[in-house]
Amino acid sequence: MNVVQELLHRLPRDQVIVDDEQKAPFECDGLSAYREKPLAVVLPANIEQVKQTLAICRKHSTPIITRGSGTGLSGGSLPLKNGVVLGLSKMSRILEIDPLARTAVVEPGVRNITISQEATPYNLYYAPDPSSQVACSIGGNVAENSGGVHCLKYGLTVHNVLAIKVITIDGEELVLDYRDDGVDLLALLNGSEGLLGVIVEIKVKLLPKPDASQLIMAAFEKVSDCANAVTNILKSGIIPAGLEMMDKFSIEAAEAFAHVGYPLEAAALLLCEVDGNQYQVEADTETVSRVLKENGAYMLKLSRNDEERIALWQGRKNAFPAVGRLSPDYYCMDGTIPRNQLAHVLDEIERMSKYYELKVANVFHAGDGNLHPLILYDAQIPGELKKTELFGAEILKLCIDVGGTITGEHGVGVEKLDSMCQQFSAPEIEIFHKIKRVFDPENLLNPGKAVPTLHRCAELGHMHVHNGQLPFAHLERF
Amino acid sequence: MPLTHFQEQIKQALHEKRRLQIIGNQSKVALNHEHQALDMSGYAGITGYDPAELVVTVKAGTKISDLKQELSEHNQMLAFDTPDYGDSTIGGNYACGLSGPSQPFFGALRDFVLGIKMIDGQGQQLTFGGQMIKNVAGYDVARLLVGSKGLFGLVTEISLKVLPLMEEKTYSIEMGQADAIIKMNEMAGTALPISGCAYYQGKLYYRLIGVHPPQSAMPEDNYIWHKMNPFRPEISGKQKLWRVSVDSMHPPIHNTLLIDQVGARRWVVSENKPDVSHVDLWNLHEKTRRPSFDSHTKITDIKRGLKSVFDPYEIFY
Ligand SMILES: Cc1cc2nc3c(=O)[nH]c(=O)nc-3n(C[C@H](O)[C@H](O)[C@H](O)COP(=O)(O)OP(=O)(O)OC[C@H]3O[C@@H](n4cnc5c(N)ncnc54)[C@H](O)[C@@H]3O)c2cc1C
Numbered sequence A: 001m002n003v004v005q006e007l008l009h010r011l012p013r014d015q016v017i018v019d020d021e022q023k024a025p026f027e028c029d030g031l032s033a034y035r036e037k038p039l040a041v042v043l044p045a046n047i048e049q050v051k052q053t054l055a056i057c058r059k060h061s062t063p064i065i066t067r068g069s070g071t072g073l074s075g076g077s078l079p080l081k082n083g084v085v086l087g088l089s090k091m092s093r094i095l096e097i098d099p100l101a102r103t104a105v106v107e108p109g110v111r112n113i114t115i116s117q118e119a120t121p122y123n124l125y126y127a128p129d130p131s132s133q134v135a136c137s138i139g140g141n142v143a144e145n146s147g148g149v150h151c152l153k154y155g156l157t158v159h160n161v162l163a164i165k166v167i168t169i170d171g172e173e174l175v176l177d178y179r180d181d182g183v184d185l186l187a188l189l190n191g192s193e194g195l196l197g198v199i200v201e202i203k204v205k206l207l208p209k210p211d212a213s214q215l216i217m218a219a220f221e222k223v224s225d226c227a228n229a230v231t232n233i234l235k236s237g238i239i240p241a242g243l244e245m246m247d248k249f250s251i252e253a254a255e256a257f258a259h260v261g262y263p264l265e266a267a268a269l270l271l272c273e274v275d276g277n278q279y280q281v282e283a284d285t286e287t288v289s290r291v292l293k294e295n296g297a298y299m300l301k302l303s304r305n306d307e308e309r310i311a312l313w314q315g316r317k318n319a320f321p322a323v324g325r326l327s328p329d330y331y332c333m334d335g336t337i338p339r340n341q342l343a344h345v346l347d348e349i350e351r352m353s354k355y356y357e358l359k360v361a362n363v364f365h366a367g368d369g370n371l372h373p374l375i376l377y378d379a380q381i382p383g384e385l386k387k388t389e390l391f392g393a394e395i396l397k398l399c400i401d402v403g404g405t406i407t408g409e410h411g412v413g414v415e416k417l418d419s420m421c422q423q424f425s426a427p428e429i430e431i432f433h434k435i436k437r438v439f440d441p442e443n444l445l446n447p448g449k450a451v452p453t454l455h456r457c458a459e460l461g462h463m464h465v466h467n468g469q470l471p472f473a474h475l476e477r478f
Numbered sequence B: 001m002p003l004t005h006f007q008e009q010i011k012q013a014l015h016e017k018r019r020l021q022i023i024g025n026q027s028k029v030a031l032n033h034e035h036q037a038l039d040m041s042g043y044a045g046i047t048g049y050d051p052a053e054l055v056v057t058v059k060a061g062t063k064i065s066d067l068k069q070e071l072s073e074h075n076q077m078l079a080f081d082t083p084d085y086g087d088s089t090i091g092g093n094y095a096c097g098l099s100g101p102s103q104p105f106f107g108a109l110r111d112f113v114l115g116i117k118m119i120d121g122q123g124q125q126l127t128f129g130g131q132m133i134k135n136v137a138g139y140d141v142a143r144l145l146v147g148s149k150g151l152f153g154l155v156t157e158i159s160l161k162v163l164p165l166m167e168e169k170t171y172s173i174e175m176g177q178a179d180a181i182i183k184m185n186e187m188a189g190t191a192l193p194i195s196g197c198a199y200y201q202g203k204l205y206y207r208l209i210g211v212h213p214p215q216s217a218m219p220e221d222n223y224i225w226h227k228m229n230p231f232r233p234e235i236s237g238k239q240k241l242w243r244v245s246v247d248s249m250h251p252p253i254h255n256t257l258l259i260d261q262v263g264a265r266r267w268v269v270s271e272n273k274p275d276v277s278h279v280d281l282w283n284l285h286e287k288t289r290r291p292s293f294d295s296h297t298k299i300t301d302i303k304r305g306l307k308s309v310f311d312p313y314e315i316f317y
């Protein structure tokens, strides 16, 4: 029996997809420029079936690509032609909510937003809120260490996960808990992009809903004023729950999409949310408003109630699809930069945009320095995707040069393998490969993703050179 | 002291097949005289700090007290309340993963780690993470090594997220232990801006930050958080001090000296190890205690494997 036959034989028939047409939805994730049909898609309903699938694949040396909801933006769950996709969407039960201890235990296929919905009766919620939260799975969130607009104050996924259950490639069940002594394996698994194990259960922290939330929207004539306002809000001693910035093009796109009353003439728009108890929120709103005015905001708008607050967020949260409407395709970048470099980086992106003759919309998690330039292109035009990718890579290079990083929250996947060569030295990349080998010596879990081979880096000539020493000088160069 | 000094020391040890023992301020490790010390206490100082970026980068031998002092001059703080047992170093606290009362509210030490520079067991300088609040490029080695107790590599520099210094007020309520555990958890589920919640000598203590509603509980001096010290000279003979981590709602454990972190941390004095899953012996007298990789569970296999990734020749003891 080959691997597919054995899967069909051992697992319930309706949980193994081999038919081409039915496999189609699994061909790609949110980075749809890359597509591949896997040998089969398995949709396990429980841990036992995950273990069975792993055992069968391992026996046949078949790669396994774990998949949550497939909303990833870096090709993390892109199938391999000779691989099996392990889709966890059927494992979507909330196993327990403990309102007094403020925790929830859930299966990996549970959608992010479902956790908060289920916790609402207890006045609790799960804080990390990626814009894709209605669709993305909590397992995918852990595997990517995803962020959201409220992460500046409430942390990323890694800060809100208390324990996980992982199945290793050899079928062992590990429980990794934040209280474990010694090295922090729980932190290691966060953001490990499906390369180290299959996450099958997650215990998350739930937070009490704030008594009050106030959104302050400010419009600026100059991008640099807006950037300064961000810096000065943080200097004033306030950590807003959210602090998001959009450039002119994003404002226009979001407004055309959501009709929420964003000022179309502004060069930059800042959305600042403060939350907590009523007393604190009043005090913070006053401080933030003052700082905004001092930094040249020409228009301020305070949300008058929760409905209006949520409506104003809708524009920002839908910025990607909004920009998507203006162009056949768009390519979303995810670099991070020190905030004090923002004005410089935006100028440079503008310059590159002219050079490549491709439009860019910028949305920015301003509080934590995470920039999402969205490059607009048309994949039907020959060569345009390639040009877009070059543009993207140049933006990431710029992020590294100003002291930032190539990915703040979307992960490396297949997309940023080349840029990894620029951010890390050969010995560092070698360490990553060795870590992988500790968990997965046969390289079956999502092989080829997240960490480039040294060979690839050498070929690109992108190898980051330390102290003028060329790493792996014995390797042939091209 | 240049970093090459440490690299040389490591390479020398490799060459001579000797082991090195990394020490910060030696508040925990008693020097084992068979091994050479790799002393980090002189490698101190802040190498990068821009308050508006909310990030500080420090050399590993920097004293916690010096770091806190510098931050407070800019109205900022380390939000994980890391304990200072007398000139503790940031590298030592990183290697032990030590966080205090604010952990359930702001996060643990590892939550604030953004990046490290280190030297591995082959003398290679490596950098993981950076100065960015968000960064998911490569495995999160900077957080992985929190708690590594000097066994995986020499951490030379650490970048940490910092937060604005907040005004704090402490209050207390007299009550029994079992009631206090429930009360703490209930309070933590409200919108009160709490930054610490403990039970000590018959009183529930809680600390609020910033502007908050008036409280009917008894106001206390903030200094009480430093006095809640489980180290007591009278603990002696067969009695041992245990640091116990449990679910926050875990019922009272016999002989508890202090409950911290909304019930999730208990300091217990007893002859025998308390019967729960996460217990560490805090050795008051003989200071040495090292994690061992002897057992053969999958987790220990993985830890042993990771040790050999960073320190293949077992230089670090
Ligand atoms: C419109 C839009 C907006 C977005 N906004 C944000 C945002 O604000 N912030 C943000 O961080 N991201 C955002 N994303 C990206 C994406 O939603 C996140 O990365 C999300 O966490 C992916 O979850 P998923 O369930 O779709 O995972 P998938 O895409 O299916 O998988 C992602 C990676 O995780 C691995 N994986 C998935 N589940 C598991 C598991 N159980 N065990 C082990 N490995 C697993 C996969 O192998 C893959 O490498 C956005 C995406 C879109 C399309």
Ligand SMILES: Cc1cc2nc3c(=O)[nH]c(=O)nc-3n(C[C@H](O)[C@H](O)[C@H](O)COP(=O)(O)OP(=O)(O)OC[C@H]3O[C@@H](n4cnc5c(N)ncnc54)[C@H](O)[C@@H]3O)c2cc1C
Residues within 6 Å of the ligand: B021, B022, B023, B024, B025, B026, B027, B028, B029, B040, B060, B061, B085, B087, B088, B089, B090, B091, B092, B093, B094, B095, B096, B097, B098, B149, B150, B151, B153, B154, B155, B156, B231, B280, B281, B282, B283, B284, B285, B289
């Ligand atoms: C009485 C007492 C008992 C204690 N018991 C424990 C305990 O059981 N468990 C616990 O976790 N903490 C314990 N601590 C706390 C802890 O040992 C130290 O106080 C704290 O780590 C900081 O100390 P230090 O700078 O003096 O580091 P040291 O005591 O010198 O070193 C602490 C550990 O960190 C490692 N280390 C130090 N610097 C570096 C570096 N730059 N890179 C890599 N590794 C480094 C050392 O190898 C050692 O394993 C105890 C403290 C006291 C006072």
